[in-house]
Amino acid sequence: MVVIFAYTELLLLAVADVCLSYRQARFSYLKVKYLFFTWLAVFISSWVVYVQYSSYTELCRGHECKSTIWAHESTNPPQCLCQCDKYRKGVIDGSACSSLCDKDTLYLGKCLSTKSNNQVYSGSWGDLEGVIKCQMGDVLHYVLGAEMEPRKEAALFDKPTKGTSVEKFKEMVFSHLKAKVGEQANLVDLASLVLSVADGNKDGHISLPEAKSAWALLQLNEVLLMIILQDKEHTPKLLGFCGDLYVTEKVQYTSLYGVSVPWLMELWIPSGVRRSMDQWFTPSWPRKAKISIGLLEFVEDVFHGTFGNFLMCDVSAANFGYNDKHDLKMVDMRRIVPEASLREAMRDRRCEADEDCVYGTDCRTSCDLTKRRCTPEVIQPNLAKACLALRDYLLRGAPSEIREELEKQLYSCMALKGTTDQMEMEHSLILNNLKTLLWKKISYTKDS
Incomplete structure (x- = not known):
């Protein structure tokens, strides 16, 4: 009996020892597993932070707007010149230079850049809120191309040259405008508008x-359009400039609809869910209707206006915003180009298919296969592209009593083609009918 109890005690001790060893082994395994996943989480987090920081520092180089311009000499390596040094040495001047360089009252706030060579910041200029834009490392001269990026050339503010008279500068401006917007009877008036802006200190x-700064900015489509449409309701005001940096009126809401999410989350959201999210975060329908009327009015502003016809080559929601009164305001007009410039560029472009004849995302012509050249005429007018951008925006939540008619008019608008005189009459009729339908529905609401 004693032997049995002794054996049992030994067996229990052995089992207890095995259990203890198992627990220790399991604890060690769990500890190693925990440490591994902790290390993995730290590594991934660090990588995400690094990528975000690298992306931010690449996109957001606002300090260089103030301190750096790359000057490329044909015989010398690139040298870094201070923009404020250029101002103080009398190379450049403008209405914002003193605030930027002497008084330090031009403040760059939140970075809004989407491309590293086009710096965009919200900011303030004294008591004014605004948006500050400047070009980085590229000449302020746009070449029509698929990517719509500035050409990589020298940006030396070398025109006009020393000794150039005011009359000669006027001739330079006139010739440049003639090349950009085409031959017109009122080019003299347009040149006068440009010269009034060039006089920064009035x-x-x-x-x-001042002439060097104005000449550099005049190469940009957005600045030219701001000058042309300076009295129009839906165009942000050009508040001031210094060299290749310019300040515009701030737009309170910078997209027609949608909600911003971190880029890492954006990768995992299906496109269908993303479109639904965009529609969830919109103003009430009467307010959407008022914003849409503003877009239609802007189309009128750039369609055969006083100084020619301009083509909207990127009609996406991110380019349109609105203020607290729900009046449409343009956010980005870099991709609105003079029709004369586009026609000339397309006429010289070689092609194998229609896909080769695209400028930006929305300006398309066709390929003449017999000549292997793009035709100069755009396929769709601005109005058709605007209606496509507004279709889902307006139809969601539309009052039942006008939904069918609204849908019919939007689809008729989207079907517009060509640029003939007959199309122009149809263009005006559809645009007016659509505006009338929307105004009639919201004219007695508080949102109007």
């Missing part, structure tokens, strides 16, 4: 530094 004279 002393009635254009100095050589």
